[in-house]
Amino acid sequence: MELTNNTVLITGGTSGFGYEFAARLIELGNTVIITGRNVQKLQETKQKLPVVHTIQSDVSKPGEISHLYNRVISEFPQLNILINNAGEMRKLSLHHNHDLTDLTREIEINLMGPIRMVQEFLPHLRIQKNAVILNVTSGIALMPLPIAPIYSASKSGLRWYTQALRVQLKNTRIKVIELVAPGSSTPLNEKFRNEEGFDSNRLMAPEKIVEQAIKGMKSDKDEIYPGLAKVIQIVSRIAPKFIMAQAGKMGASFMYANQ
Numbered sequence: 001m002e003l004t005n006n007t008v009l010i011t012g013g014t015s016g017f018g019y020e021f022a023a024r025l026i027e028l029g030n031t032v033i034i035t036g037r038n039v040q041k042l043q044e045t046k047q048k049l050p051v052v053h054t055i056q057s058d059v060s061k062p063g064e065i066s067h068l069y070n071r072v073i074s075e076f077p078q079l080n081i082l083i084n085n086a087g088e089m090r091k092l093s094l095h096h097n098h099d100l101t102d103l104t105r106e107i108e109i110n111l112m113g114p115i116r117m118v119q120e121f122l123p124h125l126r127i128q129k130n131a132v133i134l135n136v137t138s139g140i141a142l143m144p145l146p147i148a149p150i151y152s153a154s155k156s157g158l159r160w161y162t163q164a165l166r167v168q169l170k171n172t173r174i175k176v177i178e179l180v181a182p183g184s185s186t187p188l189n190e191k192f193r194n195e196e197g198f199d200s201n202r203l204m205a206p207e208k209i210v211e212q213a214i215k216g217m218k219s220d221k222d223e224i225y226p227g228l229a230k231v232i233q234i235v236s237r238i239a240p241k242f243i244m245a246q247a248g249k250m251g252a253s254f255m256y257a258n259q
């Protein structure tokens with residue numbers, strides 16, 4: 001698709017991939033609206049990207065999605081690209097007690113968030129001349145990362161949902177794209193830096209991932225696998241036990257403690 005003169009809504013646009021998507025899509029001549037929960041981060045982003053439009057909205061709250069929809073559709077009726085990017089990743093030991101609501105937070109944000117966003121915006125996107133829904137999954141959708149079990153579940157769930165969505169929308173003008181992102185040097189990974197087995201040299205810069213995503217969008221790809229995500233895709237098929245053994249090494253003492 002032509003990546004100019006579009007109106008793009010990006011959930012979670014104040015850092016990492018969301019910020020890079022916003023900066024790059026503005027450079028290409030698109031109107032960009034970003035969301036996030038933290039007002040200060042939204043204001044700081046507006047200072048760095050003065051033409052970006054910011055709306056505070058928590059994607060894990062259905063009421064805030066409806067409010068976001070009403071506001072975006074009235075202020076930006078040309079909206080034709082939705083990028084479901086907002087996400088959170090926590091390390092979590094299943095040996096500990098957890099509040100049952102907080103336990104599934106990543107499912108609410110990373111999986112139910114995009115599902116509800118798509119449902120709310122679908123009638124609007126369906127009547128655009130051409131539209132895109134891009135969901136950001138992860139290499140962790142192809143193989144679980146045991147130190148982050150709920151995150152792993154959220155991303156594999158989002159991958160299957162995205163594939164089902166693509167089939168259901170095949171007779172519409174909405175293109176459904178999955179960005180299967182590899183590990184990247186964004187704030188999301190900061191809390192993992194001191195874990196054993198965490199190799200910061202393997203992280204790909206968010207700018208490079210977004211550059212590949214933009215290339216993939218321009219050439220109408222269904223799925224985009226930057227850097228190591230391509231390797232994970234191949235190895236998880238031909239040597240699933242090997243890749244699981246590697247994934248289980250990260251944060252081993254955190255996970256296996258108290259058994």
Ligand SMILES: NC(=O)c1ccc[n+]([C@@H]2O[C@H](COP(=O)([O-])OP(=O)(O)OC[C@H]3O[C@@H](n4cnc5c(N)ncnc54)[C@H](OP(=O)(O)O)[C@@H]3O)[C@@H](O)[C@H]2O)c1
Nearest residue numbers: 012014016017037038058059086087138181183184186188
């Ligand atoms: N970094 C990686 O290694 C990696 C790899 C594969 C996939 N991904 C995925 O890529 C996406 C972006 O991650 P990132 O690495 O760029 O993370 P990041 O730098 O931490 O950015 C996350 C963004 O999402 C927003 N956000 C978080 N929870 C939200 C909520 N409930 N409602 C609305 N906005 C919310 C954050 O702002 P507020 O906190 O202010 O809300 C922030 O703008 C996520 O879906 C992540 O799972 C990341």
